Amino acid sequence: MESLKPSLFDWETVMHKGTIPFLALILALPSPAARSLESAYRMGGKEMHRAFEPVQAxxxxxxxxxxxxxxxxxxxxxxxxxxxxxxxxxxxxxxxxxxxxxxxxxxxxxxxxxxxxxxxxxxxxxxxxxxxxxxxxxxxxxxxxxxxxxxxxxxxxxxxxxxxxxxxxxxxIPPSGGAVLGVMLEEEEEGLNLSSITEGSGAEKAGLQKGDRLLAIDGTEVNLREEVLSCLDTRRVGESVRLTILRGDEKIEVEVELAGRTDIFGESMTRNDQMSxxxxxxxxxxxxxxxxxxxxxxxxxxxxxxxxxxxxxxxxxxxxxxxxxxxxxxxxxxxxxxxxxxxxxxxxxx
CATH class of the missing domain: 2.40.10.120 (Thrombin, subunit H)
Structure with a gap:
């Protein structure tokens, strides 16, 4: 079988039609008796790469x-x-x-x-x-x-x-596990207390502290973890939310940038991940x-x-x-x- 050469192509014509790889494969088709396409003409083969070489510049x-x-x-x-x-x-x-x-x-x-x-x-x-x-x-x-x-x-x-x-x-592509503040919350009788702040999270960067009490998100009062999740359900990674916090006797407001759950807390490996x-x-x-x-x-x-x-x-x-x-x-x-x-x-x- 004759090798595919760039001279066989009118490059401008085939570039316009987007048919270079198809020509390469047609010219390289094996005889009926052959069992498979020669390696040079497969997706990673040198002749296939040669057909795309003008894009390299x-x-x-x-x-x-x-x-x-x-x-x-x-x-x-x-x-x-x-x-x-x-x-x-x-x-x-x-x-x-x-x-x-x-x-x-x-x-x-x-x-x-x-x-x-x-x-x-x-x-x-x-x-x-x-x-x-x-x-x-x-x-x-x-x-x-x-x-x-x-x-x-x-x-x-x-x-x-x-x-x-x-x-x-x-x-x-939504964030795996959704967007998060980067805090752990404890439900107490008086409300939601921040029990820990995750390193590298938007919460840490905003200056939130262990012991702060979360009162509201973007003006919506929250008293349960489920209410926090509901407020964040449609938000995207990189967006910011306004938190109302009680620190001691002082009420303060801070802007916190949301991160992906897996970016902050990691994710478990699936079998597909292990093969990837x-x-x-x-x-x-x-x-x-x-x-x-x-x-x-x-x-x-x-x-x-x-x-x-x-x-x-x-x-x-x-x-x-x-x-x-x-x-x-x-x-x-x-x-x-x-x-x-x-x-x-x-x-x-x-």
Whole structure:
């Protein structure tokens, strides 16, 4: 069987029609006597990757590799020509010792410019010019079965393409276990007392203390745990609620940012989790996601997802399981870019 070569393609025509992989497979079909498709023409084969190689140039310039020392932490999406990029916030840790590689250039000492906890997205800034931001002009939701490309294994100078398909309709992924304050409550005759405050929770950051009495949430009086759960039932991770607290003889009000239950208290491993490898620490609680089947681990998140024309159709945000990866759709990503850069600019001006 003759090898598939790029010269067989009128690239502009097949790129427009989105038929490259199908041509590759048709030309590579085995004879009736053959038992299986040659490995080079399977999803991860070298000929399949060669068919998608023209998209690699967009991936090369529009993605970032974020490292701590020699260890790849996460990928990123280039969103401006002057050094802004988006990535997954919960995987970053401290940013001061990170390095960022865009194309073949390495940058040090990134600054955490802004964070959106609802989407688990961080905006980083480095001193740079001449970057080529991704094209976020395709704002309609992709259909199931559409081909997509994302970052695979990388070297210092080269981004290797990974290919896959959109696997499900765009939808919301609620937080596993719901949104929580990050406190333990005891029902007493006089009301609800805070018996403990969870480290790293919105409650701790807001200054709540053990022994405080919870009187109301957003003006609604609460005396039972069930009433607290009812107040939080429709709230999302990253939203804030106003708590009325009695501390000693003083009544005070505080704003508390909600977190996902599993982010604060952890979650038990299912059998599927045990088979899924290195999935994302935060993998639920997103307003809208596009699900696809590109294989990777949590360190492959944060990078762009491209269509066959090189346009950015999303940003990988969570490796959920061995066969599910979630990405923020381009429409929502474009709104995040605008809001976070504006927020960063306002903070800098202050």
């Amino acid at each position: 967009f991936l090369q310039q529009g993605s970032a590799v974020i490292k701590r020392g020699f260890h790849e932490v996460i990928f990123g999406v280039v969103v401006s020509s002057d050094g802004y990029l988006l990535t997954k916030a919960s995987e970053l840790g401290e940013v001061g010792d990170l390095t960022i590689t865009v194309d073949d250039q390495r940058y040090e000492k990134p600054v955490l410019a802004a964070v959106d906890t609802e989407w688990d997205v961080a905006l980083l800034k480095v001193s740079a010019t001449g970057w080529h931001p991704v094209d976020l002009s395709r704002t309609e939701d992709l259909e199931r079965g559409e081909w997509i490309v994302a970052n695979g294994a990388t070297t210092r100078k080269y981004r290797r393409v990974q290919i896959g398909m959109v696997a499900a309709n765009t939808r919301e 490898g290195d999935f994302s620490t935060r993998r639920t609680g997103f307003p809208r996601i596009m699900q696809h089947d590109i294989i990777g681990n949590r360190h492959f998140m944060g990078g762009p997802v491209l269509d066959l024309e090189g346009r950015c159709v999303g940003m990988n945000i969570a490796r959920f399981s061995r066969c599910e990866t979630y990405a923020i759709p381009a429409r929502d990503l474009a709104e995040l870019v605008d809001s976070l850069i504006k927020r960063s600019t306002m903070i800098s001006a202050d």
